[in-house]
Amino acid sequence: MRLEDFKEKVFSYAKKKGFDECELRFSREREFGVVVSKQNIDNYNDADSLKVVFKGLKDSKAAFSSCEIVDEESVKFLVDSAYENFLVTDTLEEDSIYDGSGEYLRSLHFQDEFEKLPVKDKINFAKAMEQKAMALDKRIVMVMMSSYSHERYEVSIFNTKGVSLSESAGLGAAFLYLVASDGKKPKRGFKVRFGSRPDDIDQEKIAAEAVQEALSQLGAESIPSGKYRAILRRDVFSELFSAFMPIFSAESVQKGLSPLKGKLNSRIASEKLTVVDDPFFEKTPIKRSFDNEGVPTKRKSFIDQGVLTTYFHSLKSAKKDGVKPTGNVFTYKCVPLNVVVQPGQKSYEDLIRQLDRGVIITALDGLHSGVRTVSGEFSLSALGYYVENGVVLKPVEQITVSGNILEVLKNIEEVGADSDLVSGSAYFPSVLVENIDIAGSGS
Amino acid sequence: MxxxxxxxxxxxxxxxxxxxxxxxxxxxxxxTEMTMIDGRVEVxxxxxxxxxxxxxxxxxxxxxxxxxxxxxxxxxxxxxxxxxxxxxxxxxxxxxxxxxxDVKNSHLIFFYPQEVSKSEKVKIMRSAHEGAKNYSNLISQVVIRYWDYDQKIFIANSDGLITQDRRVRTRLMVNAVASKDSEQESGFFGPGAAMGIEFFNQVDPYDAGVEAARIADRMVRADYAPAGKMPVVISNAFGGVIFHEACGHALEATSVAKGASVFAGKIGEKIASECVSAVDDGTIPNAWGSNNIDDEGTPTQRNLLIENGILKTYLVDRFHSKKMGIQPNGCGRRQNYKFAPTSRMSNTFILPGKYLPEEIIAATEYGLYARTMGGGSVHPATGEFNFAVAEGYLIEKGRIAKPVRGATLIGKGSDVIQKIDMVGNDLSRGQGMCGSMSGSVPADVGQPTIRVTELIVGGRSK
Known part of the structure; x- marks a missing residue:
C-alpha cells in the first residue's frame, strides 16, 4: 500500500473510531555496518526498515501505537489499539497535536555519500584500519573490533491539523577497540570518529589514537582514595553530561524526578560554562528542523554562563507550564539534539599545567547503572592518568569517580579550547574540575 | 509467517x-507498554x-x-x-x-497478553503504586512501568531445520522516589517472568511497590558509602549481577573464540575459588531468561559453567562452535530480528553453599553489605567490571551498623571470583535486561548471599 493511501485510511478510520485529531510519523531507516577482527568479518549488518507511530487525541488525552508494516491490518491495529490505550489513560495533563505554527528553518536533506561507496570499500576500510593499528606497535596484541558503519533515516510527519513535514538525516562512523599488553596486564584502547561524509573519517587518526590510548595505559595502577582535582577529558565530560540529560526534561522536572526543579533562571554551574542545543550545528552530522511532534527546532543555550535558561519541553509539558514547546522530543523524550559546549581559551596541555597535581579521567564505565538522575549522584568506574607538577606521571586504573553532577558543574575551574566531535551529537571541550571524589587502593 | x-x-x-x-x-x-506516574496512566x-x-x-x-x-x-x-x-x-x-x-513447550502460559484487557493491567500498576505510596510519608513520587510482549518466531536453516516458537514476557517496574529535606533518592524493583498476567499470582504487585519504596526510604536517610578497598557481602537474587559481569560475559564465545577473554583456553583449570559453582540455565520453567529454543533454533539447556572453581564450559553459539570445537549449547540470543544472534546468558547463577546469610555478616569485622544491586558492565578482554549498589549498609563488628548510599563496586573478574570466600544457602534470582552485541535480552541473574574478601567501593572520602 502506498504511504499516502495508508495515511488517508488511518485518518479516516481514526475519525470514525472517535479520535478528535491524529498524527502519523513514518521513519524509514537504512543501516549498514561491518565489524572486522583478525581480518575476518565478525559482524555485518545491511538493513532497511520502517516504523510507523500513531498518536491519537481525544478529550485532550493522547494515546499511542506503532507498527512496521503498511497494510490494511495495520490500519486497524494502529487505531484500535491506540483507542484501547486512550480508554485507560487518565492523566490530568492536556496533550495536543501540533498545528504547524512557528518557523521551520528549512527542510533538511541528507546527501548520503556513504551509500554510494561500494560495499567492498567499506569492508576494506575496516580491514585496513585493523592492519594499520596492529602495525603501529608490537604490543598491540589484538583488535577486537574494527568497525565501519553508516545510517540514514527519513522522517515524515502528517497530522489532521495540516502538518506535513519530511526530512532526512544520517551519519557515518568508524571505531577501533583493541588490546595492548606488556606481557603482564592487558589494557584496552578505544577510538571512534563520526562524520557527514566519508572524507570526515580519518582511518590513520583513529588507529593512531586507539593505539596510543591502549599503550599509554600499560602498567596502570590504582591510586589512594581521596579528593582530587581532575580534568574530565572532552569525551568523558560529554558522556557524564549526557547521562544526566533527563534532568533537563521539563516532564521530569514537573513530575519531581529532577534535581533541577525550581532552579530555572538560577546559577547551576560555573560562570565559565555555556551549553547550547544546536540542531543545525555545522560540525555535528545530524541536523533536524522539526522534532517528533512536528514542532520546529531551534538553536538555544540552556546553560548560559552558569545560569539554567530553559528546560526542554514537549507539547504536553509546555502546556502545563504555560510556555512554548521547544522542539526537543526525539527518541527519548525532551532531550537536546546536538549539545555544544562553548570552548574556553586554554589548550588541553595548558589545562594539564593548570591542574598541577591531580588526575585526568579518560574513560568511564557503568554510565547506565551508576548515575541517579533523581538526585544527580554518580559513582562510576574510571581510567586515566596521574599528574604531578603539571606533567603526566603515570597511568591509573581500578578507580571510581563519585559526586553530584550539579557539584561538578559548579566546580568547573576552567573550560578547555580543545572542543571536538565526541559523539554523533556532542561537541565538547575538556574541563578542569575541583574536588572530585576518587576511590581506589594503594598508597 | x-x-x-x-x-x-x-x-x-x-x-x-x-x-x-x-x-x-x-x-x-x-x-504493550504503559507508564503510570503519581497514580495516573500518562502514556x-x-x-x-x-x-x-x-x-x-x-x-x-x-x-x-x-x-x-x-x-x-x-x-x-x-x-x-x-x-x-x-x-x-x-x-x-x-x-x-x-x-x-516441533518445539516442546516447557513454559506454559495461562493468559496471553492480548487476551487480557488493559484495564486489568492498569489494576496491577495501581496496586504497585499503592504499595509504594503508602510505604512512608517520605515517598514523594512513584513511577510504574508495565511491559509485556508476545513474540512468535520462525527459524529455518540450511542444516534442514524448520521450527517455530512463541514467547511471552511480562514485567512490572517500580521506581519510587523518597524526599527528605532537600535530598532525593530512588528505589527500583522490577520483577518479571516468561508468563502472562498470571505472574501476579506469584508476585503481589503491591509488595513490588513496597520493595521499591523501602529502598528509596532507606537510602534517602543514608550517609555516603565509604571509599576504598574492603570486604563486601553481596546479598542474594540480583546480587548475582557480580557473577554475570565479573565472569559470565567473559565465558561467552563472542570473546572466547577470538582469544579476547581472560578465561580463553582455561577449560579444566581452576579459575574461581573452590566454593564457587555456577550455571547458566535457559530451561527453568517460565523464568525471565528462559526459552524452549534459542534464537538459532537450538534447544536451551542447563550448562554447568564452573564446578568447585574449575571451568567446565563456555556459552557457545553456532557461528563460534566450529572454531571452538564445542557444540552450540542453546545460548544463541538476540533482541529481535534487527540483530544477528550470538552467545548470551539466560538465567545465570552461583549455586548455594553452606552458610546462613547471618553467619556471613557475623563473620565480617568491617565491610559493606550490598543488599540490593543495580546494573553493571564489563570489558571481557581486561576483566574490568563494575556494578552499582542500589542499597548498601556498613558492617561493623559483624553487625549491620547503618545504611549507606549506593556506590559502584569495581574489580577485575579473574581476580574477584577467586576472592569469594563464603557462599550462603539462600539462592534466589532477580530479573534484568542484558545488553551486548546482539542487543538487549531478558536475563536472570542469581546467587545466594556471598562474601568477597576485597572489592573497591566507589564511595566518598571523609
Missing amino acids: LESKIVENLIGYGISRGADFVEIFAEDRAS ASSGREFGIGLRIFKGEQQVYAYTNDFSEKQLSLMLDRLIDALEIRDRLERSINMVNK
Whole structure:
C-alpha cells in the first residue's frame, strides 16, 4: 500500500473510531555496518526498515501505537489499539497535536555519500584500519573490533491539523577497540570518529589514537582514595553530561524526578560554562528542523554562563507550564539534539599545567547503572592518568569517580579550547574540575 | 509467517551460491507498554514488530541483513548482497531436506497478553503504586512501568531445520522516589517472568511497590558509602549481577573464540575459588531468561559453567562452535530480528553453599553489605567490571551498623571470583535486561548471599 493511501485510511478510520485529531510519523531507516577482527568479518549488518507511530487525541488525552508494516491490518491495529490505550489513560495533563505554527528553518536533506561507496570499500576500510593499528606497535596484541558503519533515516510527519513535514538525516562512523599488553596486564584502547561524509573519517587518526590510548595505559595502577582535582577529558565530560540529560526534561522536572526543579533562571554551574542545543550545528552530522511532534527546532543555550535558561519541553509539558514547546522530543523524550559546549581559551596541555597535581579521567564505565538522575549522584568506574607538577606521571586504573553532577558543574575551574566531535551529537571541550571524589587502593 | 516455498528457495539459492550456512529468522511481536506516574496512566502504547533477518556463514566470516519487506524479490536481493559482501565465488550442488521440528513447550502460559484487557493491567500498576505510596510519608513520587510482549518466531536453516516458537514476557517496574529535606533518592524493583498476567499470582504487585519504596526510604536517610578497598557481602537474587559481569560475559564465545577473554583456553583449570559453582540455565520453567529454543533454533539447556572453581564450559553459539570445537549449547540470543544472534546468558547463577546469610555478616569485622544491586558492565578482554549498589549498609563488628548510599563496586573478574570466600544457602534470582552485541535480552541473574574478601567501593572520602 502506498504511504499516502495508508495515511488517508488511518485518518479516516481514526475519525470514525472517535479520535478528535491524529498524527502519523513514518521513519524509514537504512543501516549498514561491518565489524572486522583478525581480518575476518565478525559482524555485518545491511538493513532497511520502517516504523510507523500513531498518536491519537481525544478529550485532550493522547494515546499511542506503532507498527512496521503498511497494510490494511495495520490500519486497524494502529487505531484500535491506540483507542484501547486512550480508554485507560487518565492523566490530568492536556496533550495536543501540533498545528504547524512557528518557523521551520528549512527542510533538511541528507546527501548520503556513504551509500554510494561500494560495499567492498567499506569492508576494506575496516580491514585496513585493523592492519594499520596492529602495525603501529608490537604490543598491540589484538583488535577486537574494527568497525565501519553508516545510517540514514527519513522522517515524515502528517497530522489532521495540516502538518506535513519530511526530512532526512544520517551519519557515518568508524571505531577501533583493541588490546595492548606488556606481557603482564592487558589494557584496552578505544577510538571512534563520526562524520557527514566519508572524507570526515580519518582511518590513520583513529588507529593512531586507539593505539596510543591502549599503550599509554600499560602498567596502570590504582591510586589512594581521596579528593582530587581532575580534568574530565572532552569525551568523558560529554558522556557524564549526557547521562544526566533527563534532568533537563521539563516532564521530569514537573513530575519531581529532577534535581533541577525550581532552579530555572538560577546559577547551576560555573560562570565559565555555556551549553547550547544546536540542531543545525555545522560540525555535528545530524541536523533536524522539526522534532517528533512536528514542532520546529531551534538553536538555544540552556546553560548560559552558569545560569539554567530553559528546560526542554514537549507539547504536553509546555502546556502545563504555560510556555512554548521547544522542539526537543526525539527518541527519548525532551532531550537536546546536538549539545555544544562553548570552548574556553586554554589548550588541553595548558589545562594539564593548570591542574598541577591531580588526575585526568579518560574513560568511564557503568554510565547506565551508576548515575541517579533523581538526585544527580554518580559513582562510576574510571581510567586515566596521574599528574604531578603539571606533567603526566603515570597511568591509573581500578578507580571510581563519585559526586553530584550539579557539584561538578559548579566546580568547573576552567573550560578547555580543545572542543571536538565526541559523539554523533556532542561537541565538547575538556574541563578542569575541583574536588572530585576518587576511590581506589594503594598508597 | 513465511511460505515454505520461499524459505526453501532462499536457502537452496544461498547454498548453491557457495555459502556454508544459510539461516532465516522471522518474527512477529505484539507488545504493550504503559507508564503510570503519581497514580495516573500518562502514556500507554501498543506495538507490533514484524521483520525478517538473513544470515550466512562462509569460512570464519558471517554476514547479516534484515528488512520488514517479506517479498521473495526483496529477500533474494538481500541474499545476493550478502553473498557479494563475502565475495563467494564457489558454486555448489547440495540438496537440503527441510524437516519441520516441533518445539516442546516447557513454559506454559495461562493468559496471553492480548487476551487480557488493559484495564486489568492498569489494576496491577495501581496496586504497585499503592504499595509504594503508602510505604512512608517520605515517598514523594512513584513511577510504574508495565511491559509485556508476545513474540512468535520462525527459524529455518540450511542444516534442514524448520521450527517455530512463541514467547511471552511480562514485567512490572517500580521506581519510587523518597524526599527528605532537600535530598532525593530512588528505589527500583522490577520483577518479571516468561508468563502472562498470571505472574501476579506469584508476585503481589503491591509488595513490588513496597520493595521499591523501602529502598528509596532507606537510602534517602543514608550517609555516603565509604571509599576504598574492603570486604563486601553481596546479598542474594540480583546480587548475582557480580557473577554475570565479573565472569559470565567473559565465558561467552563472542570473546572466547577470538582469544579476547581472560578465561580463553582455561577449560579444566581452576579459575574461581573452590566454593564457587555456577550455571547458566535457559530451561527453568517460565523464568525471565528462559526459552524452549534459542534464537538459532537450538534447544536451551542447563550448562554447568564452573564446578568447585574449575571451568567446565563456555556459552557457545553456532557461528563460534566450529572454531571452538564445542557444540552450540542453546545460548544463541538476540533482541529481535534487527540483530544477528550470538552467545548470551539466560538465567545465570552461583549455586548455594553452606552458610546462613547471618553467619556471613557475623563473620565480617568491617565491610559493606550490598543488599540490593543495580546494573553493571564489563570489558571481557581486561576483566574490568563494575556494578552499582542500589542499597548498601556498613558492617561493623559483624553487625549491620547503618545504611549507606549506593556506590559502584569495581574489580577485575579473574581476580574477584577467586576472592569469594563464603557462599550462603539462600539462592534466589532477580530479573534484568542484558545488553551486548546482539542487543538487549531478558536475563536472570542469581546467587545466594556471598562474601568477597576485597572489592573497591566507589564511595566518598571523609
